[in-house]
Amino acid sequence: MTSTTRGRPRSFDREAALEQALRLFWERGYEATSVADLTAAMGIRPPSLYAAFGDKRTLFAEVVARYQETYGIQTTRAFAEEPTARAGVERMLREAAAVLTDPAHPWGCLLVGSTVNCTSPDVVQAVREQREANLRDLESRIRADVAAGLEPAGTDPAALAQFIATVLQGMTLRARDGASRAELEQVAAVAMRAWP
């Protein structure tokens, strides 16, 4: 059986190469990033890429997973560490303003950028479902707080969640247009005024 490492060992750092692919996809989107671009940035040749990561689409799926773990808006964490939905959302928006404009990496959101005008329906569908799941999660958090009496009785959890999601996605586009962290923080502050 093949339990130990046999054959010629890999001559590059898989993690580092994946990170380079992430940066490139983040900056240019899925379609606009060619395999030649990827191999150049990763410092490897096409056969190594295909042997280590499968095809371009599979590599992108792995990039998306890594992005969500590393750079994505940590919805669940924000809610877990804050006492109320309102505080969680406020923190989420403020963190988004910071991370979306962080000069250490490309602006905006990899998921949003890669699914707008993407001709791979399954890629679009997967990311879209992730967004819908986040939306439903957000809505249920708000609904729970309304049921617990932490929010006014007339509050509409669905509308509020849709609004927050809209502001968040809008912030990713503003960031890509070059909006500053301070500007997005102002946007977040104004958005919170809409909270009941």
Add this chain to the structure above:
Amino acid sequence: MTSTTRGRPRSFDREAALEQALRLFWERGYEATSVADLTAAMGIRPPSLYAAFGDKRTLFAEVVARYQETYGIQTTRAFAEEPTARAGVERMLREAAAVLTDPAHPWGCLLVGSTVNCTSPDVVQAVREQREANLRDLESRIRADVAAGLEPAGTDPAALAQFIATVLQGMTLRARDGASRAELEQVAAVAMRAWP
């Protein structure tokens, strides 16, 4: 001199062909729409396209101009026909909810969709500048109302304009994700609660 129409006359309706190109660009974005797709939808062959519209980029520029005249959010008109910036914004958001989800044409905004992940820097730059101009216009309208005493003195026109722009751009993404007109109208209503 060549004052009259000489030579073989064009055998297709230029306006109709342009509209077909608009729909296709709207649905798929600039990059994802190939010349072959365009010629198929327009019912013409490549040489006719290049003779009538220049190259792909020039055709897209004409499509953008047509879009702004025909389908774009009529910022200036909304403000011209409404007495205050607040009323203009409210109308703009409500109209956006309707037009972004109109089943008669592709969802979302051609300009937003075509500039995210577009590898033609000049195309991106042109559309981006249009957005920035709209943003500055919106801000000056709000500032004028504040100066006229129609809005509270503490109102921050820049922050408010950034917020409205963020919500609008977010709505285009929500529309592309399949959000309904009713949902976007709720989002617009919630957003207006943030108005001072």
Add this chain to the structure above:
DNA sequence: CGGCTTCTGTAGCGCTCGATATAAAATCTG
């Protein structure tokens, strides 16, 4: 060492991209 396995670089596959050379077809002018 020699066999086995896996990775690496070269080189190029078939395909689609945006854009065109070419010549026939269709109209106006004289």
Add this chain to the structure above:
DNA sequence: CAGATTTTATATCGAGCGCTACAGAAGCCG
């Protein structure tokens, strides 16, 4: 009609796309 002019359809062009066949290189095991 003949000549000039413009559009048309066919048939590509060179370049870049995602991807891979192939053979040599580099590590294991006996």
